[in-house]
Every structure is written in structure tokens, then in C-alpha cells.
Amino acid sequence: MRILHVLDHSIxxxxGYTFRTRAILRQQQLLGWETFQLTGPKQGPSSGDCEQVDGLAFYRSGPARGLKARLPVLRQVAIIDALEERLLRLARELQPDILHAHSPALNALAALRVGKRLGIPVVYEIRAFWEDAAVDHGTSSAGGLRYRATRALETYALRQVDAATTICEGLRDDIAxxxxxxxKVTVIPNAVDIEDFxxxxxxxxxxxxxLGLCGKRVLGFIGSFYGYEGLHVLLEAMPAMLRLAPDLRLLLVGGGAQEQALRAQAAALGIAEQVIFTGRVPHSEVQRYYDLxxxxxxxxIKMRLTDLVTPLKPLEAMAQGRLLVASDVGGHRELIEDGRTGILFTAGDAGALAAQVLALLATPERWPALRAAGRRFVEDERNWGASVARYRAVYGNARKGGAQ
Known part of the structure; x- marks a missing residue:
């Protein structure tokens, strides 16, 4: 089987988007399928029309051009047009059995145009509702015109494609x-490669x-500093934890839009010396920081995005047998069984976060069972081999003309 994946961006x-993509491609190739992968104009500058990254070949679209690309309202149309043009040429050359478009809807719309012209079935994978992410980033307002337009495009694409997938039950329920x-909708859950951990x-x-962590107990977050990650709540909880556990330190590995605000918050709380910001680190070095x-x-924090979408990071933590404390948003509750594979606290409540962390630190006898249960969960239920195998039925249904 030959699958041409249409992606927003890649390694x-x-x-989390690019790491999920990489895992899917590798596992599909292990199944004996031929995969080809094309990124849209939002990938940014690249070294050429096709770029080799980590053993995978990614075809690039190049930027959207012309007057439409310079106008805010029409820029998205220009992106679809540029992607369609590149995808059409590539599909004619590669002759795939399936066009597999991944979020956002712009990719699905381009794939639908090409699929219709060439008679190739289209599968659309929703990884998150991008209108909800735009609300968090401040580029859209909940229920506003742009929000409603984006949601309408997603729904249109879902109705038109031959089959659809998503990453968790929360998103599937919203789609239904x-x-x-x-x-028509199959859950292909986020997972991990156990062998990598x-x-x-x-x-x-x-x-x-x-990093000044010798002899210290360390709390950590490793990832992107988006507003919805709630790192400001974690900082708000630190003074209360430090009063009872003065040897505690917070290690924040990564970067993003919220970094400067978080640094300023730590200074205002008087905990700048107890919070270590490393900046972004190479992927090959991340394990060294996890081990600290x-x-x-x-x-x-609690919002539509976090209630509906399951993240990868808790699964990676469980795969390493790590202790984890997480807010009780819907995406976490779908992954974490409170008191068995991790500890949950009331989202947005710094006092509840502090209480749960301190209680966990005070009961080391609980740690082995928590670590073992988390590892078993990902071994048994969230490994990429089992997850990606679900695409076999999805592609089969799409080639038969979609769900009836």
C-alpha cells in the first residue's frame, strides 16, 4: 500500500505533532507500507523540494505567493492553493493508494481537491481543533467569526472525506x-515506542x-511553554511547596510564547533562584534532563482544547517509569488513573497542586507501585505498534468508498 501523507509541519x-508523525511513518513502514510525506507552506524555509530528516524524506511545498498570500483573510486560501498545486504534481508522480491529510482542515481541503481530480480516496486525521488552539494563542476569540469559520471548515472536511481518524475519545465525541x-471516525491514540524509553x-x-541541582529534589516540565500548559499555576504553587520543602527546585526545559512572562512571574514571586530555565535543548539531550x-x-488549565485532546508527554513519562502529577482536565483523565498511574489535582488550583506534590514527596512507599503501573499501561495499551495497526481497517474502508 502506498500512502501520501499531507502535513502541516514536520521534523x-x-x-507533539511532529513526533506523532514520525512515529506513525516509522510504524507504517514496518508494516510494509510505502509512505510519502508532504508538508504545507507553513513548514517554513527548507533545503529544497525534498528534505531528508532522521531517515525520512519530506517533500516541501514552498511558501504561498501572490496577492492573496499577503492579505489576512485570503492567506488561508493561498495556502490551500499552493498545497493543492504541489500535491497534485506529487500524486501524479507517486500514484498513491491513499491521501492521508492531517490537521488542520486546510490540508484536508487541498487533499479533497486532488483526490477528486485523480480518483484517490482521502483520509482526514484530526489531532486537535485548531480553532481552540487559536483561542489560547490569542489569534482568535471563542465563538468569533474566525472561530466559527474554522470549525465549519473542519466539519465540511469531515463530511467529504472517505474516512476520518482522531487521537482520542474526547475529540471523537465532539465530532459525533x-x-x-x-x-466513519476511528481513534488512533497517541502512544510511545517502548524501546525508546x-x-x-x-x-x-x-x-x-x-544546573545547581545537587542534593535537591526536582520537579520538572519538559516541553513547549504554551499558555494552556498552565505553567503559571505551577509557579504560583512553588512558594507554598518551598515553605515545607526548601530543598525543592523546579526545572523548566523548553521554550515558547510564555517564557518571558514565566521568568517575570518567578522573579515577582521571589523564587527566581529556585526555578531553573534551561531554554530549548537538542532532542538527543532531552533524556539527560528527564533523569534529573x-x-x-x-x-x-481547563479549556476545550485540554479537555478534548490527550497529550503525549504523560505517556512518555509513564514509559520511563516516572512519577507524575497532572491537572484533572479531560485529556489527562483519559490517560491517567488517579492514584494508580499518576496523581491528579484540580485544574487551575495552585493550592491543590502544592498539596498533591507535597503528599507524594512525603509517601515514598507509594512510588514503586505508581511507576510500575504507569509503565504497564503504556506497554499494554499505548504502544505505537498496536495504535498504528488500526490504520489497516481505516484505509481499507476508505478504498471501498468510505463508511456506509
Whole structure:
């Protein structure tokens, strides 16, 4: 089977989106399928029409051009047009059996145009509702014109494609509420490559010394600093935790739109010396930072995006046998069983976060069972082999003309 994936962006950019893509492609190739992958204009500058990254070949679209690309309202149309043109040429050359478009809807619309012209079935994968992410980023308002237009495009694409997938039950329920047939949408959950994660790696004492963490108990967050991640809640909880656990330190690895605000908040709270910002680190170095952390904290705030979407980071933590404390948003509750595979606290409540972290630190006898249960969960239910195998039925239904 030959699958041509249509993507918003890919590695070498780092995000949950690009890491999920990489895992899917590798697993599909292990199944004996031929995969080809094209990114849209939003990928940004690249070294050419086709770029080799981490053993995978990504075709690039180049930027959207012309007057429409310079006008805010028409820019999205220009992106679809540019992607359609590149995809049409590529599909004619590669002759895939399936066009597999991934969020956002712009990719699905371009794939639908090409699929219709060439008679190729289209599968659309919703990884998040981008209108909700735009609200968090401040580029759209909930229920506003842009929000409603984006949502309408998603719904239109879902109605037109031959089959659809999504990453979790929360998103599937929302899709079904739009009147999309339940048998048209398959959940392909986020997962991990168990072989990529080792339990019980030794602490890098040289790195600990460099960061001032020798002899300290460490809370950590490793990822992108988006507003919805709720890192401001974690900082707000730190003074209360430090009063009872003065040896505690917070390690924040990564960067993003909220970094400067978080640095300013730490200074205003008088905890700048107890919070270590590393900036972004190379992917090959991330494990060294994980190995310094005693408890990983995921304090996502409650909103549509976090209630509907399951993140990858808690799964990666469980795969390493890590202790984790997370807010009780819907996306976390779908992954974490409170008290068995991790600890949940009331989203947005800094006091509740502090109480749960301190309680966990005070009961080390609980740690082995929590670590083992988390590891078993990803081994048994959230491995990429089992997850990606679900595409076989999806592609089969699409080639037969979609769900009836």
C-alpha cells in the first residue's frame, strides 16, 4: 500500500505533532507500507523540494505567493492553493493508494481537491481543533467569526472525506456531536515506542551540578511553554511547596510564547533562584534532563482544547517509569488513573497542586507501585505498534468508498 501523507509541519521542527508523525511513518513502514510525506507552506524555509530528516524524506511545498498570500483573510486560501498545486504534481508522480491529510482542515481541503481530480480516496486525521488552539494563542476569540469559520471548515472536511481518524475519545465525541457518522471516525491514540524509553536511568551528576541541582529534589516540565500548559499555576504553587520543602527546585526545559512572562512571574514571586530555565535543548539531550527530575508536573488549565485532546508527554513519562502529577482536565483523565498511574489535582488550583506534590514527596512507599503501573499501561495499551495497526481497517474502508 502506498500512502501520501499531507502535513502541516514536520521534523526537524519539534512538537507533539511532529513526533506523532514520525512515529506513525516509522510504524507504517514496518508494516510494509510505502509512505510519502508532504508538508504545507507553513513548514517554513527548507533545503529544497525534498528534505531528508532522521531517515525520512519530506517533500516541501514552498511558501504561498501572490496577492492573496499577503492579505489576512485570503492567506488561508493561498495556502490551500499552493498545497493543492504541489500535491497534485506529487500524486501524479507517486500514484498513491491513499491521501492521508492531517490537521488542520486546510490540508484536508487541498487533499479533497486532488483526490477528486485523480480518483484517490482521502483520509482526514484530526489531532486537535485548531480553532481552540487559536483561542489560547490569542489569534482568535471563542465563538468569533474566525472561530466559527474554522470549525465549519473542519466539519465540511469531515463530511467529504472517505474516512476520518482522531487521537482520542474526547475529540471523537465532539465530532459525533456534529452529525458525523460514528462508524466513519476511528481513534488512533497517541502512544510511545517502548524501546525508546528506559526505566531507571542514572542521574547525570555533572549536569545536575551545572544546573545547581545537587542534593535537591526536582520537579520538572519538559516541553513547549504554551499558555494552556498552565505553567503559571505551577509557579504560583512553588512558594507554598518551598515553605515545607526548601530543598525543592523546579526545572523548566523548553521554550515558547510564555517564557518571558514565566521568568517575570518567578522573579515577582521571589523564587527566581529556585526555578531553573534551561531554554530549548537538542532532542538527543532531552533524556539527560528527564533523569534529573523526581516528579514531572503537567498543570494544563481547563479549556476545550485540554479537555478534548490527550497529550503525549504523560505517556512518555509513564514509559520511563516516572512519577507524575497532572491537572484533572479531560485529556489527562483519559490517560491517567488517579492514584494508580499518576496523581491528579484540580485544574487551575495552585493550592491543590502544592498539596498533591507535597503528599507524594512525603509517601515514598507509594512510588514503586505508581511507576510500575504507569509503565504497564503504556506497554499494554499505548504502544505505537498496536495504535498504528488500526490504520489497516481505516484505509481499507476508505478504498471501498468510505463508511456506509
Amino acid at each position: 526537524p521542527l519539534h512538537s 456531536a456534529r452529525g458525523i457518522a460514528a462508524n 528506559t526505566v531507571g536511568c542514572a542521574r547525570d551528576e555533572a549536569l545536575a551540578a551545572q 527530575v523526581d516528579i514531572l508536573v503537567y498543570p494544563r
